Amino acid sequence: MEVVCLxxxxxxxxxxxxxxxxxxxxxxxxxxxxESNVACALASAGHRVRWISRVGTDGFGDHLVDAxxxxxxxxxxxxxxxxxxxxxxxxxxxxxxxxxxxxxYYRAGSAASAMSPRTMAYDDxxxxxxxxLSGITAALSADCLALMRDLTAPRPGRPSVSFDVNHxxxxxxxxxxxxxxLELARGADLVFVGEDEAASxxxxxxxxxxxxxxxxxxxxxxxxxxxxxxxxxxxxxxxxPADTVTSVPALRVDVVAPVGAGDxxxxxxxxxxxxxxxxxxRLRHGHLMAAATLxxxxxxxxxPSRSRADHLAALDADAWGTLRLGPGWTAEAPEEVRxx
Numbered sequence: 020m021e022v023v024c025l026x027x028x029x030x031x032x033x034x035x036x037x038x039x040x041x042x043x044x045x046x047x048x049x050x051x052x053x054e055s056n057v058a059c060a061l062a063s064a065g066h067r068v069r070w071i072s073r074v075g076t077d078g079f080g081d082h083l084v085d086a087x088x089x090x091x092x093x094x095x096x097x098x099x100x101x102x103x104x105x106x107x108x109x110x111x112x113x114x115x116x117x118x119x120x121x122x123x124y125y126r127a128g129s130a131a132s133a134m135s136p137r138t139m140a141y142d143d144x145x146x147x148x149x150x151x152l153s154g155i156t157a158a159l160s161a162d163c164l165a166l167m168r169d170l171t172a173p174r175p176g177r178p179s180v181s182f183d184v185n186h187x188x189x190x191x192x193x194x195x196x197x198x199x200x201l202e203l204a205r206g207a208d209l210v211f212v213g214e215d216e217a218a219s220x221x222x223x224x225x226x227x228x229x230x231x232x233x234x235x236x237x238x239x240x241x242x243x244x245x246x247x248x249x250x251x252x253x254x255x256x257x258x259x260p261a262d263t264v265t266s267v268p269a270l271r272v273d274v275v276a277p278v279g280a281g282d283x284x285x286x287x288x289x290x291x292x293x294x295x296x297x298x299x300x301r302l303r304h305g306h307l308m309a310a311a312t313l314x315x316x317x318x319x320x321x322x323p324s325r326s327r328a329d330h331l332a333a334l335d336a337d338a339w340g341t342l343r344l345g346p347g348w349t350a351e352a353p354e355e356v357r358x359x
Contacts, residue, residue: 023147027131028052029106037112051318060286062091071096073130079105096143100130135162153183158190171206182207186216267302273345279318284309303332
């Protein structure tokens with residue numbers, strides 16, 4: 020196993036047309052969950068991945084396990100809870116960053132909220148080279164927070180821990196989220212955080228300020244929206260404290276829906292990391308995987324083939340800068356990608 024992803028996935032209902040939830044007449048069923056999104060994207064890219072969670076003994080739980088497994092993800096670590104339901108949510112078609120966006124969650128008391136150090140099998144969790152977590156899990160319950168603290172604490176045999184901050188203010192009703200997320204991030208080896216969420220959660224502005232507040236992770240990836248992404252990497256052991264800093268501009272993308280792009284970026288970066296690629300290539304693979312999700316309506320896009328992604332990631336700076344990707348681009352041959 021290369022990567023183990025732990026976290027809640029829910030059945031997601033996507034609207035048949037734009038508008039308020041009160042006005043949308045019907046919804047299409049799909050799946051959504053930060054960690055399972057990463058697992059599905061990695062499996063689609065050819066990696067050996069396990070998703071671990073808890074779901075109810077209901078039809079929605081059946082659907083989740085079947086749908087995630089259909090991507091080639093190992094779902095043997097998913098446990099069924101007869102006393103708690105599988106979480107579901109509904110969302111509008113509007114961009115999450117606008118005031119018109121609505122999400123209705125039905126996840127309180129879900130099966131996944133019962134994840135704890137007592138209910139999870141650590142042999143399964145530590146079976147991969149990388150254990151991928153996100154801050155969403157910590158917000159689900161006190162038991163989930165205890166599990167996250169345990170998994171990010173130093174211990175013999177712990178795999179490399181990847182942590183996506185994923186600050187969701189609405190999940191932290193007591194206001195403790197920023198402090199908890201900073202604590203968990205400091206225990207991880209690889210951290211993903213958006214410049215915007217660092218500003219809202221920690222009042223940190225700019226990638227350098229974020230790194231100054233988070234010096235512990237060996238690798239810190241700061242996602243800077245349309246400006247691109249920057250990775251900070253600690254020097255080799257004994258070489259001193261100075262970071263190696265690499266930035267790569269974002270691609271121009273004809274966006275269909277932004278939901279799931281951050282998870283896809285993490286999957287692309289992790290995929291390239293597992294393959295031992297250099298920092299700039301890891302960032303470019305993150306951008307390419309994000310573009311695959313940005314150009315579809317749901318949380319999961321079809322990634323380009325590995326050879327296709329490698330071809331695009333190897334473009335020179337000018338060609339990368341003129342690349343523009345739209346719906347259907349992952350099915351096109353490299354020479355057919357639209358450029359101005």
